Amino acid sequence: MTATRIEVRAEHPYDVVVGRGLDGEVVSAVGDEPRRVLLVHPEVLTDRAQRLGDDLARHGHAVHHAVVPDAEHAKTVDVAAACWSRLGQAAFTREDLVVGLGGGATTDLAGFVAATWLRGVRVVQVPTTLLGMVDAAVGGKTGINTPEGKNLVGAFHSPVRVVCDLDTLATLPAADHAAGLAEVVKAGFIADERILDLVEADGGRAARDPGSAVLRELVERAIAVKAEVVSADLREAGRREFLNYGHTLAHAIEHAEHYAWRHGAAVSVGMVFAAELAGLAGRLPAGTVARHREILGTLGLPLGYRGDRWPELLEVMHRDKKARGNRLRFVVLDGVGRPGRLEGPDPALLEAAYARIALPA
Numbered sequence: 001m002t003a004t005r006i007e008v009r010a011e012h013p014y015d016v017v018v019g020r021g022l023d024g025e026v027v028s029a030v031g032d033e034p035r036r037v038l039l040v041h042p043e044v045l046t047d048r049a050q051r052l053g054d055d056l057a058r059h060g061h062a063v064h065h066a067v068v069p070d071a072e073h074a075k076t077v078d079v080a081a082a083c084w085s086r087l088g089q090a091a092f093t094r095e096d097l098v099v100g101l102g103g104g105a106t107t108d109l110a111g112f113v114a115a116t117w118l119r120g121v122r123v124v125q126v127p128t129t130l131l132g133m134v135d136a137a138v139g140g141k142t143g144i145n146t147p148e149g150k151n152l153v154g155a156f157h158s159p160v161r162v163v164c165d166l167d168t169l170a171t172l173p174a175a176d177h178a179a180g181l182a183e184v185v186k187a188g189f190i191a192d193e194r195i196l197d198l199v200e201a202d203g204g205r206a207a208r209d210p211g212s213a214v215l216r217e218l219v220e221r222a223i224a225v226k227a228e229v230v231s232a233d234l235r236e237a238g239r240r241e242f243l244n245y246g247h248t249l250a251h252a253i254e255h256a257e258h259y260a261w262r263h264g265a266a267v268s269v270g271m272v273f274a275a276e277l278a279g280l281a282g283r284l285p286a287g288t289v290a291r292h293r294e295i296l297g298t299l300g301l302p303l304g305y306r307g308d309r310w311p312e313l314l315e316v317m318h319r320d321k322k323a324r325g326n327r328l329r330f331v332v333l334d335g336v337g338r339p340g341r342l343e344g345p346d347p348a349l350l351e352a353a354y355a356r357i358a359l360p361a
């Protein structure tokens with residue numbers, strides 16, 4: 001099956017390549033001249049990293065492996081510093097490259113290391129989770145967490161290519177697959193209703209099948225949504241905020257759970273909350289609010305969170321990047337494909353919306 005190429009027009013244009021058996025796309029993105037390559041990956045992907053590293057070495061590149069902690073544990077200043085040390089010891093120059101191989105946490109870290117080393121070296125992103133393919137590795141947002149919150153330190157740094165090899169999804173645990181579908185559904189609600197129709201068609205079965213043609217269409221559609229938004233507003237001066245649908249509450253939940261929750265699971269809860277908020281504000285019909293619960297529920301994603309944690313969540317949400325001064329700002333929908341903002345909502349409205357998703361402790 002031929003690969004699909006979706007272009008992102010950022011500081012430089014680059015392709016997101018979707019297909020199967022795509023290691024050659026990584027090698028060609030690194031280029032013909034011999035380079036030093038830092039291949040950043042978690043231990044769970046060592047075999048895959050070894051194969052890719054050998055391939056790069058056969059093409060004359062000097063490959064250095066940086067094995068980083070799994071999942072969100074990778075997104076710390078200590079791990080970034082360990083990567084900078086590897087780059088320094090191997091005398092990486094501005095001609096050399098970083099390759100991020102892994103889920104969104106790994107590609108966020110690898111992108112951040114590339115953004116900061118010598119004030120910016122090239123990065124090739126090779127996402128191995130559904131979430132990484134449809135969202136995290138695309139668009140050049142890179143970052144790490146601090147004790148105060150998620151993604152509080154980072155940089156916009158576009159990759160030179162994103163290589164989405166669907167074969168890698170065969171080993172992805174079902175819960176991580178579902179988490180990725182949450183971001184796919186997000187793209188559907190903000191910009192592409194066909195995504196929602198596809199998920200609904202068979203009660204989500206095809207979407208949950210990593211080998212299905214439906215999943216491939218969902219992946220390509222979600223990437224197309226992100227590529228279009230990022231091409232129009234790379235640095236989030238306006239429209240890019242819509243990609244943050246559901247994330248204001250989601251990031252606070254992840255923080256409250258010390259990152260034991262998957263990002264996509266938290267985004268699912270965050271979208272239900274945002275839908276309830278828009279419903280109570282009189283902006284979204286009850287049927288569309290219910291559609292959030294139906295679709296996300298079908299995919300086995302959570303729809304609520306502990307009621308007793310509201311004060312803590314509210315405090316953390318004030319550190320959201322969309323907040324201005326003491327005013328919270330939420331992305332809400334005025335309909336499917338019609339995202340907008342809710343600025344400085346009345347605290348009673350927020351609490352009422354939260355009451356609708358609150359679960360017993």
Ligand SMILES: NC(=O)c1ccc[n+]([C@@H]2O[C@H](COP(=O)([O-])OP(=O)(O)OC[C@H]3O[C@@H](n4cnc5c(N)ncnc54)[C@H](O)[C@@H]3O)[C@@H](O)[C@H]2O)c1
Nearest residue numbers: 071103104105106128129131132135136141168171172263
């Ligand atoms: N930069 C962005 O625009 C952006 C967008 C969305 C999400 N994110 C970030 O992405 C992260 C979440 O990404 P994620 O959901 O990919 O989680 P993750 O990176 O934590 O990966 C999930 C799990 O899957 C494992 N894994 C990865 N590939 C595998 C494979 N092929 N087979 C088996 N196991 C595999 C990982 O080791 C990990 O345990 C969060 O940190 C989130 O903030 C960033």
Ligand SMILES: O=C(O)C(=O)C[C@@H](O)[C@H](O)[C@H](O)COP(=O)(O)O
Nearest residue numbers: 135139141150151240243244247321
């Ligand atoms: O690309 C974007 O822009 C997004 O907001 C995509 C989100 O899915 C993603 O989780 C992002 O990392 C959140 O960004 P942040 O700016 O809120 O840290």
Ligand SMILES: [Zn+2]
Nearest residue numbers: 183247263267
């Ligand atoms: Zn996200």
